[in-house]
Amino acid sequence: MARDQGILIGLDKNTGELKTIDRVVSGKACNCVCPECRSQLVARKGRQKAHHYAHASLPDNLRNCQETALHLSAKIIAAHVVQFLSLPGRSFGVKSTSKIITPSGDRSCRYRTVTIEAEEPERLSGRVEPLVPEISPYRPDARVDTTSGSFYVEIRVTHPVPPEKQQAMDRANIPVVELDFSKVSRAGLTIEEMEVLVASAAPRSWLSFGCDELSIPAVSKLNAEVEAEDSRLHQLMMEQLRVDLRPALAEQVRIKSLHLKLGDHAIPVSGFLSLSNIQFKSGFTLADLPGVPNALVVSVDESWLVNRLFAWHQSEKGRPLTVISLSALGSHLATVYSSETDFLKRLLCHMHKNDLNIPAPILRAEVINRKFPMELETPITKEFLFNMGDRVYASSSISGYAAHALVKYRFYDVAIGFEDGNRRAVVSEDIAKQLSHKRPNGGIRETLIHNIQMGQPCLVRFVPSIDEKLKGDLFDWLVVYRGEIFLNVPDLGRERVYCNRGDFWKKGGLLIYPDPMRRGDFHLEASRDFLGKL
Numbered sequence: 424m425a426r427d428q429g430i431l432i433g434l435d436k437n438t439g440e441l442k443t444i445d446r447v448v449s450g451k452a453c454n455c456v457c458p459e460c461r462s463q464l465v466a467r468k469g470r471q472k473a474h475h476y477a478h479a480s481l482p483d484n485l486r487n488c489q490e491t492a493l494h495l496s497a498k499i500i501a502a503h504v505v506q507f508l509s510l511p512g513r514s515f516g517v518k519s520t521s522k523i524i525t526p527s528g529d530r531s532c533r534y535r536t537v538t539i540e541a542e543e544p545e546r547l548s549g550r551v552e553p554l555v556p557e558i559s560p561y562r563p564d565a566r567v568d569t570t571s572g573s574f575y576v577e578i579r580v581t582h583p584v585p586p587e588k589q590q591a592m593d594r595a596n597i598p599v600v601e602l603d604f605s606k607v608s609r610a611g612l613t614i615e616e617m618e619v620l621v622a623s624a625a626p627r628s629w630l631s632f633g634c635d636e637l638s639i640p641a642v643s644k645l646n647a648e649v650e651a652e653d654s655r656l657h658q659l660m661m662e663q664l665r666v667d668l669r670p671a672l673a674e675q676v677r678i679k680s681l682h683l684k685l686g687d688h689a690i691p692v693s694g695f696l697s698l699s700n701i702q703f704k705s706g707f708t709l710a711d712l713p714g715v716p717n718a719l720v721v722s723v724d725e726s727w728l729v730n731r732l733f734a735w736h737q738s739e740k741g742r743p744l745t746v747i748s749l750s751a752l753g754s755h756l757a758t759v760y761s762s763e764t765d766f767l768k769r770l771l772c773h774m775h776k777n778d779l780n781i782p783a784p785i786l787r788a789e790v791i792n793r794k795f796p797m798e799l800e801t802p803i804t805k806e807f808l809f810n811m812g813d814r815v816y817a818s819s820s821i822s823g824y825a826a827h828a829l830v831k832y833r834f835y836d837v838a839i840g841f842e843d844g845n846r847r848a849v850v851s852e853d854i855a856k857q858l859s860h861k862r863p864n865g866g867i868r869e870t871l872i873h874n875i876q877m878g879q880p881c882l883v884r885f886v887p888s889i890d891e892k893l894k895g896d897l898f899d900w901l902v903v904y905r906g907e908i909f910l911n912v913p914d915l916g917r918e919r920v921y922c923n924r925g926d927f928w929k930k931g932g933l934l935i936y937p938d939p940m941r942r943g944d945f946h947l948e949a950s951r952d953f954l955g956k957l
């Protein structure tokens with residue numbers, strides 16, 4: 424049979440106060456009931472055994488009564504009795520704000536810890552908690568204020584703290600220390616032994632660190648340390664990069680394909696670029712690209728090395744850097760990373776000189792920077808492109824998407840790429856506006872030039888129709904050359920077309936004039952000289 428020992432606390436029948444055995448008189452005069460089963464207790468304060476309460480008549484579940492009593496006495500002693508309370512050390516995890524870039528290009532999320540040493544602060548005051556609103560509906564057993572700050576106490580007698588309660592503590596961000604009495608023998612305990620257990624002997628651990636006057640400065644200090652460590656590691660990484668680069672380059676490398684990277688957007692383009700003036704300087708390999716002196720050159724197969732360098736660099740604002748990554752020496756493939764948009768533009772300008780070849784006279788353009796894609800009504804002519812100079816990028820190898828990106832990121836006002844085998848121009852909204860203003864003003868000459876350049880046929884009839892081969896619609900034979908209109912007749916070559924009868928009489932050739940009967944149609948009249956050639 425279980426011995427009715429180890430109960431060190433009773434509930435005063437009159438006041439409802441919890442009383443430890445040392446605070447009551449011996450026998451039934453203690454006037455207490457069991458806090459668990461509420462039956463009469465007798466204080467046993469003899470000389471042989473440890474002072475304790477015993478039930479006047481043995482309860483059905485003595486074990487429950489003992490557990491409850493142990494729990495209650497421990498928290499009352501913690502809150503009201505002990506002078507010093509031993510606290511375990513605390514280890515705080517601090518997330519590194521690392522500058523180290525992982526192979527995937529992410530910043531690494533390393534954890535470091537800081538430990539606040541175990542200590543034994545003086546208990547200043549304490550209370551047994553009826554309810555703590557911050558972590559309601561869960562209730563720690565006591566709150567203790569010490570010379571090291573305030574915290575909560577959990578007394579574990581049987582079960583560990585359930586996960587919901589643990590989560591509630593974590594959310595409330597309060598420090599909670601657990602005193603573990605689960606291994607403590609319930610029988611034969613004295614009040615003095617109990618005090619020692621509570622103060623220091625019972626195993627203890629932090630259930631939740633919380634934020635308090637101790638932890639905050641410790642975590643700040645750790646943050647500073649982590650920062651310093653990261654900076655040191657970054658330096659090491661850069662040193663390693665220099666070592667990796669050094670033997671990597673031959674005297675000169677031709678790059679066939681470039682992959683320009685701007686932020687998250689890659690713009691693949693191709694062209695021939697020479698690296699020149701390759702030099703090893705301060706441990707770095709540097710080379711000149713057209714328009715870009717001293718670009719950093721790397722030659723590793725793994726682009727992550729560059730990626731992380733680039734990513735790191737991007738994070739350091741205001742220090743533009745260009746990195747050329749050769750995928751392998753001799754493969755003539757390179758990736759150029761740069762945070763300097765001007766450089767990318769210069770590079771593309773250089774490249775398009777090798778690549779600007781637009782045989783088709785007219786391109787229909789797509790306007791970007793609008794909510795919905797739209798086709799530009801006015802097609803873009805070769806002449807227009809010529810006049811745009813460096814503001815146009817044309818390539819036989821970039822995709823429509825890349826052309827789009829070039830305009831979108833304001834490298835160019837007009838970019839021409841390929842899509843499904845067709846040439847496609849993309850223009851900015853500003854250019855779209857300018858083009859839409861280039862409508863003919865109503866004069867014969869302007870209207871015709873516009874129609875010819877924009878490929879908008881109109882009916883042009885030869886009058887008088889004396890030759891079979893000049894019958895019918897002549898529009899397709901009209902061309903614009905240096906701003907003037909010509910009839911490009913097979914076998915005869917270019918013949919000047921005038922819009923003014925005075926010029927026609929003086930200079931001969933051909934005269935074009937509006938058909939008086941049909942609006943939008945034209946008549947082509949030949950001079951005697953021209954007719955003579957037919």
Ligand SMILES: [Zn+2]
Binds near residue numbers: 458482
């Ligand atoms: Zn009981």
